Amino acid sequence: MKTKRYIRIAVIVLIWLAIWQILAVVINNSILLSGPVETVMALISLCSDPSFFMSVGATIGKVLLGFLIGLILGTGLAVLSYRSGLIKDFLTPFVSVIKSIPIVSFIIIALIWAGSSNVTLIVSSVISFPIFYKNILEGLSVTDKKMLDMAKVFQMKTSKKIRYIYLPSLSSHIKSAISLAIGMAFRGGITAEVVGQPLRSIGNGLYRAKINLATSEMLAWTLVAVLAAFVIERLISFIVKKVLK
């Protein structure tokens, strides 16, 4: 059953790659659109330069750190808001503003305040924070009140309340927040790198490919960014699944 599913996914991917190749052949202009073969060749060429891996590693590291900061801040403030209506009311406009401010505005502010080397970290945390805050707060607010009453009567330890009542209730909210936040953090983080131009970063590679009109190289960098976000998201989801089991 699983093999059948994998075959189906592989066939779908191959069809999309074929559509991409056909479009590239029809357009017949590698500056407008490079085909998958050219892109893979560009990727192989990038891999031969050690600084490529340093750039990918630096971007992944900064995005992950920003994601973690967003997770910790979002979760911590969601717990405080859950426990205190005053804190919740105080934070609601702040979170709404953060959610609605364009990413580019954050990037510019982060560049002014912290310089290009920290822009990825700041932007990915600012993007992740409201996602975790909203999801965790929603998960906490739908926690079964009757089970919490039971825990109160039995004087359950906080650690056990978290393990047996809060985590099962939060599980689906945490999973969807992680899935959403990691993708958004990568997108925002790399956008910030394209604008801020920190040395050795995926965004910087993208920018250089763009000014050189090297479309295949640009697509190769994009492919790396997509794959990195996909692999990291899967890895974190796997860890979370194990922890919440």
Place this chain on the structure above:
Amino acid sequence: MIELKNICKSFDDKKVLDSFSAVFDEGGYLLKGPSGIGKTTCILLILGLIKPDEGELVIPDNMRFAVCFQENRLFENETALTNILAVNDNVTEEAAKAAIRELLPDDTAGKKAGELSGGMKRRLAVIRAMLHESDAVILDEPFTGLDDDSREKTIAFIRKHLNGRLLIITSHDERGLDDLKVINVD
């Protein structure tokens, strides 16, 4: 000693308790009355989970309760054994397993609560309450869904594990509970 003095409690303008008074001193008490009369409301008031609209509730400070709620309130995705250990820090795994075996089939400890039948869940909720270190045990309709044999065994289990604590049971069926002091809720 627990004392309820002229307690009034309404839900959505429906008066459930109207100037209700009762004293629970020591030993066992049976809160008796037809369904919907306010027995569970009494229990929730004593546990401090709801507040009275009027009247006074006298409960000693630091009084510890163990309870079997009407809706079980078990961790459905956890095993029967975990359900007991999660709320009973002083109970060993062996003691919990032995208690489960007293009322439920031998292989129940490792089964998830969600997989148990209604009657088995009820008995598990009773076991969890009886093993809890407390000053008073409150059992809200503990025999619901039990056949006569299981009911008898559950009553024997409650007596065995009571250890001199104050016991409050709500039930509309007095069989096997003749020695309890009856308090009518009406």
